[in-house]
Amino acid sequence: MPATSSPRRRPHSGSRRDEAARLAVLHAADDLLAEHGFGALTIEAIARRAGVAKQTIYRWWPSKVEILLDTLIEDSEKRFPVPVEKPTAESIRGYLHGFARFLSHDPAGKVLLALIAEAQHDPGTAKSFHERYLGPRRAQERDMLAQAIEAGEVSPELAPDATMDALVGPIVYRALTGTSIPPGLIDTLIEVLLTPRSKHP
Incomplete structure (x- = not known):
């Protein structure tokens, strides 16, 4: 450890994401990592905590x-x-x-x-x-x-x-x-x- 442009974001496929759901996923991943560590973090757990479908997460993020x-x-x-x-x-x-x-x-x-x-x-x-x-x-x-x-x-x-x-x-x-x-x-x-x-x- 950041040209002055903002960090590049990976393009996402699938339908346009609902911002509230997107933020819920990010916050859930953040919280679960702090609570349980990287090894125990799963897409299933993130989906449950965020209140979104697992398939929805996989449409937005590959991992x-x-x-x-x-x-x-x-x-x-x-x-x-x-x-x-x-x-x-x-x-x-x-x-x-x-x-x-x-x-x-x-x-x-x-x-x-x-x-x-x-x-x-x-x-x-x-x-x-x-x-x-x-x-x-x-x-x-x-x-x-x-x-x-x-x-x-x-x-x-x-x-x-x-x-x-x-x-x-x-x-x-x-x-x-x-x-x-x-x-x-x-x-x-x-x-x-x-x-x-x-x-x-």
Whole structure:
């Protein structure tokens, strides 16, 4: 861990979906994952919790992974959008703090962690995860850094992708291992990785 366009959504087949039912499915998948974990999550359980037919879900999504990806994309955009309008060092700091809160306290953060774990041993999940979520968000993050660099707000010594990996990697690692994410960790990462060298003591 996101060109400035919104993350690409996979086209869905079938009849036009009812928005209330669509949201019910996304919320049900989110809640059930938090309650029971990825392995126990089934289309049948999602259908029961959402109050929709299983066949309806299969018309809209081919798998539970695609349902979870829709949930993750929408919740990420709402909870910690990538700063794209004249980003500053402080807005990047806020973005990372928002990301840490998302992983630590938001049910949708568990979706992200579950998909990271599942992608390690399932190539199909890894492909969809990269194409639909990681790739588009990383493109937004690159643009954020490029704008901040151009404005003289930050001066990273690493390339953009390596900079973002170094910033988000420790946050994701601590979340995956169930360790708290102290605010001071993020502040230190910002100071070391993004502060222009002339501003270091």
